[in-house]
Amino acid sequence: xxxxxxxxxxxxxxxxxxxxxxxxxxxxxxxxxxxxxxxxxxxxxxxxxxxxxxxxxxxxxxxxxxxxxxxxxxxxxxxxxxxxxxxxxxxxxxxxxxxxxxxxxxxxxxxxxxxxxxxxxxxxxxxxxxxxxxxxxxxxxxxxxxxxxxxxxxxxxxxxxxxxxxxxxxxxxxxxxxxxxxxxxxxxxxxxxxxxxxxxxxxxxxxxxxxxxxxxxxxxxxxxxxxxxxxxxxxxxxxxxxxxxxxxxxxxxxxxxxxxxxxxxxxxxxxxxxxxxxxxxxxxxxxxxxxxxxxxxxxxxxxxxxxxxxxxxxxxxxxxxxxxxxxxxxxxxxxxxxxxxxxxxxxxxxx
DNA sequence: AACGCGGGGCT
DNA sequence: AGCCCAGCGTT
Numbered sequence: 001x002x003x004x005x006x007x008x009x010x011x012x013x014x015x016x017x018x019x020x021x022x023x024x025x026x027x028x029x030x031x032x033x034x035x036x037x038x039x040x041x042x043x044x045x046x047x048x049x050x051x052x053x054x055x056x057x058x059x060x061x062x063x064x065x066x067x068x069x070x071x072x073x074x075x076x077x078x079x080x081x082x083x084x085x086x087x088x089x090x091x092x093x094x095x096x097x098x099x100x101x102x103x104x105x106x107x108x109x110x111x112x113x114x115x116x117x118x119x120x121x122x123x124x125x126x127x128x129x130x131x132x133x134x135x136x137x138x139x140x141x142x143x144x145x146x147x148x149x150x151x152x153x154x155x156x157x158x159x160x161x162x163x164x165x166x167x168x169x170x171x172x173x174x175x176x177x178x179x180x181x182x183x184x185x186x187x188x189x190x191x192x193x194x195x196x197x198x199x200x201x202x203x204x205x206x207x208x209x210x211x212x213x214x215x216x217x218x219x220x221x222x223x224x225x226x227x228x229x230x231x232x233x234x235x236x237x238x239x240x241x242x243x244x245x246x247x248x249x250x251x252x253x254x255x256x257x258x259x260x261x262x263x264x265x266x267x268x269x270x271x272x273x274x275x276x277x278x279x280x281x282x283x284x285x286x287x288x289x290x291x292x293x294x295x296x297x298x299x300x301x302x303x304x305x306x307x308x309x310x311x312x313x314x315x316x317x318x319x320x321x322x323x324x325x326x327x328x329x330x331x332x333x334x335x336x337x338x339x340x341x342x343x344x345x346x347x348x349x350x351x
Numbered sequence: 352a353a354c355g356c357g358g359g360g361c362t
Numbered sequence: 363a364g365c366c367c368a369g370c371g372t373t
Binding site: 038039040042043075076077078079080081153154190191192220222223248249250251252296297298299300301337338 | 352353354355356357358359360361362
Binding site: 032033035038039040041043044078080081111112114116117120132135177181182185191218221222248 | 369
């Protein structure tokens with residue numbers, strides 16, 4: 001019994017029932033793959049259901065505004081996925097007459113679709129013989145076949161890709177690809193895999209050499225930097241002044257407030273001075289209070305945020321103009337970072 | 352080739 | 363606290 005047959009046998013017995021496995025619709029398969037990039041199935045599933053409900057076809061998605069798409073994506077993270085999703089829906093609408101492309105080269109030309117996602121769509125939807133290589137596949141192949149080089153290096157990853165292509169079942173690429181990923185997600189898990197009940201334990205290099213804990217080998221470590229956020233929350237009547245984050249970087253496309261960002265702490269006086277300089281707040285707004293620190297952890301940032309709360313009695317003249325004033329109802333229609341969502345919960349904006 | 356980009360769950 | 367997750371785009 002070869003590798004592919006083994007994992008397919010295992011898959012047919014253990015696979016989960018997931019909605020995107022019940023369809024060949026490339027739109028739905030593409031949508032599921034974008035949602036699942038760097039995201040666990042349990043976390044992405046409700047978003048998949050929400051999106052297919054709100055946008056039944058790719059044209060529905062293309063015709064929506066980016067703000068609405070980002071609102072639906074709120075809380076899932078990596079928001080460039082949502083922006084690229086929307087952009088590519090418009091590409092399909094405008095350049096492919098609303099028909100999702102069916103060749104690998106056209107599929108991978110879509111923004112947000114890389115090698116992994118293109119192989120997934122091409123195989124799942126059109127049964128084309130492209131081997132997927134994601135985190136699961138890297139783990140399974142490096143362990144079973146004994147790839148000892150770092151898999152986050154060009155060389156190590158190249159070895160995994162070469163083995164993945166070699167082992168692909170050309171007669172049933174869709175089934176093979178589903179099987180190897182599910183095997184990685186449920187059986188050959190990152191920590192404490194249950195090798196005792198594994199159908200490959202007899203042929204697995206890592207098991208045989210007792211190096212399961214060391215493979216896959218990774219060399220890079222993610223550096224976590226501090227980020228201090230000082231928000232000006234300016235209240236006017238039944239609303240707040242908000243800003244869309246339009247510059248490159250964290251949370252692009254989402255809404256928050258005028259903010260001073262820094263990698264080091266800033267004194268209150270300096271913060272207030274910044275708000276005055278940038279938004280001319282002193283002449284027009286009254287500082288009512290300053291919130292305690294909100295801590296928010298991201299994979300690459302340790303964030304500490306404080307909210308400086310102001311009130312004004314008329315629309316300020318300078319940077320905080322009418323265009324940025326949103327009633328509470330309007331704010332809740334926009335996508336906001338989880339940090340801001342939690343702030344809204346804390347001040348009872350949701351009620 | 353290295354880095355930025357979210358959020359959550361598990362150990 | 364650290365690791366990982368159905369990765370991709372940019373520099």
